Amino acid sequence: DAGVIQSPRHEVTEMGQEVTLRCKPISGHDYLFWYRQTMMRGLELLIYFNNNVPIDDSGMPEDRFSAKMPNASFSTLKIQPSEPRDSAVYFCASSLSRERDTQYFGPGTRLTVL
Amino acid sequence: KQEVTQIPAALSVPEGENLVLNCSFTDSAIYNLQWFRQDPGKGLTSLLLIQSSQREQTSGRLNASLDKSSGRSTLYIAASQPGDSATYLCAALYNTDKLIFGTGTRLQVFP
Numbered sequence A: 001d002a003g004v005i006q007s008p009r010h011e012v013t014e015m016g017q018e019v020t021l022r023c024k025p026i027s028g029h030d031y032l033f034w035y036r037q038t039m040m041r042g043l044e045l046l047i048y049f050n051n052n053v054p055i056d057d058s059g060m061p062e063d064r065f066s067a068k069m070p071n072a073s074f075s076t077l078k079i080q081p082s083e084p085r086d087s088a089v090y091f092c093a094s095s096l097s098r099e100r101d102t103q104y105f106g107p108g109t110r111l112t113v114l
Numbered sequence B: 001k002q003e004v005t006q007i008p009a010a011l012s013v014p015e016g017e018n019l020v021l022n023c024s025f026t027d028s029a030i031y032n033l034q035w036f037r038q039d040p041g042k043g044l045t046s047l048l049l050i051q052s053s054q055r056e057q058t059s060g061r062l063n064a065s066l067d068k069s070s071g072r073s074t075l076y077i078a079a080s081q082p083g084d085s086a087t088y089l090c091a092a093l094y095n096t097d098k099l100i101f102g103t104g105t106r107l108q109v110f111p
Helices: none
Strands: A005-007 A010-013 A019-024 A031-038 A042-050 A053-056 A065-071 A074-079 A088-095 A109-113 B004-007 B010-014 B019-025 B032-038 B044-051 B056-059 B062-067 B072-077 B086-093 B099-101 B105-110
Touching: A005 A088, A010 A019, A019 A088, A019 A109, A031 A074, A042 A065, A042 A074, A042 B099, A053 A065, A074 A088, B004 B086, B010 B019, B019 B032, B019 B086, B019 B105, B032 B062, B032 B072, B044 B056, B044 B062, B044 B072, B072 B086
Parallel strands: A010 A109, B010 B105
Antiparallel strands: A005 A019, A019 A074, A031 A042, A031 A088, A042 A053, A065 A074, A088 A109, B004 B019, B019 B072, B032 B044, B032 B086, B056 B062, B062 B072, B086 B099, B086 B105
16 A cells, blocks of 8 residues: 555645645545644644544634545545644544554645745 | 653764653553654654553564553663654544644654
8 A cells, every 4th residue: 555645745825825735545544634743833633534524623723724535535624714824744644443553644745824 | 631741852862872762641541652753854654552451562673661550651762773863752542532642752863
């Protein structure tokens, strides 16, 4: 398997623009997680899905953030409108089960909002 | 509040040294404790996962221990090499399904 795939790897946009980050989890994994990493706050869980259903979105910072998982092999994280404070590295991760298996992380998307 | 703390924040050692990275968590009701490695500009790579019922896990030169009662885990790296240079993160999984990450220890092993 190719591992968790994220696109784009880098995104530079201007404040106010819509940003869409994409993730393809490892085939067969039931859980998908979206994280954000910054120097100030470290790694934070934004939202996670189980069998394509959002389970906990309490980490989503504002209504400007939304995430979808239309099928088992694809998820998106959207920011609309984007702000400079959204600049961070966004990671997607997937796992087979909740307790016994580790999470496998994608390479991340480095987002810069000017 | 569930928090994970890692000490030290940074560590620089000569090649060949054995070293210990520390992780502490405030809530002992964990399902498992995981150690990850992160190279600059890259994602996280899982190193070891210790279930709450286990005391330790080993993989090659790495050994991770877990003491739930004291809220501590350690990652032991034997005979460190320059290729071990990276940031090491521990994370505790709770019944909320959330992995709570520590802020990491940045390790540099110099030749």
